[in-house]
Amino acid sequence: MDPGPLNVGLLLFIPYRELEERVFAAVQDAGYSDITLPQARLFQRISANGSRITDLANRVYVTKQTASVLVNSLESNGYVRRMPDPLDARASLVIADARGLAAAAVAAAEIQRIEAEWRKALGTARYERLVRDLDELAKHTNRPQ
């Protein structure tokens, strides 16, 4: 049952998905059980000063229709709110609301825990280097981040 050598995509995917799974479980266990994984994936891409639907859609790789639906759900449950974009009356800015900020704190704490594990597994220097290289690679993609 040897799956064969893993390509780069899978090598990126495996730790990514492991982290996501653990963080999402931590958030759920902390009482935020009315958020789904696709909603959480969108939520974490919202910037502190608010993000437009279209930007979120691009970051998450979904259509703006889908992003709109996800934001509606998040809004219904108090994770985010919409505010008018002062620069463009067509647009609105999605911004984290109280419940969203509280959930984000739980997520951040779990990420810290996982990073500590990974540092231990690879050694601090090697881990820090990995993060820097990933950052460089992410910059190289021409996506809106």
Add this chain to the structure above:
Amino acid sequence: MDPGPLNVGLLLFIPYRELEERVFAAVQDAGYSDITLPQARLFQRISANGSRITDLANRVYVTKQTASVLVNSLESNGYVRRMPDPLDARASLVIADARGLAAAAVAAAEIQRIEAEWRKALGTARYERLVRDLDELAKHTNRPQ
């Protein structure tokens, strides 16, 4: 519109998803338009000597019911076939079929192209090091790979 500093999860996600998107588009453009992204994600985890539904479900992070549905679709379109598992009469092995192998070749070619770009962007030594470190990190997760 500064999204703030990106956590490790996102740093892994961004290049992963970029690669996936490009590979999937290449496969579609090559005429394999009857495969969906979730199906392709499962397909690429099938080992050369066949994989069980349960193993695929674990690798892809879906339930075995979902994996079963995805395999059915892939089977209908000639990407995979099921064969009985000689070691366990309850199980069956999912294995790539002709159309699946042809599509996989297209995917592999596109991955090579992307890796060449990434090597160029980071420098060969740094890129090879990154891949090794990712491999180490993937090994550290206790998931079935």
Add this chain to the structure above:
DNA sequence: TAATATTAGTTCGTTACACTGACCATATGC
């Protein structure tokens, strides 16, 4: 400044996906 084209976002309708629960068949342990 009036006509035209773009862009931001929503609504509608449809399909695929993902989950839980329940179930059958085979294996395994005592």
Add this chain to the structure above:
DNA sequence: GCATATGGTCAGTGTAACGAACTAATATTA
């Protein structure tokens, strides 16, 4: 031999994904 665990499917439901069509506001250009 009987209880229990495991591999897989079936049924039912809700969410998420898409394309197409639409409204409203902004840019563009004549």
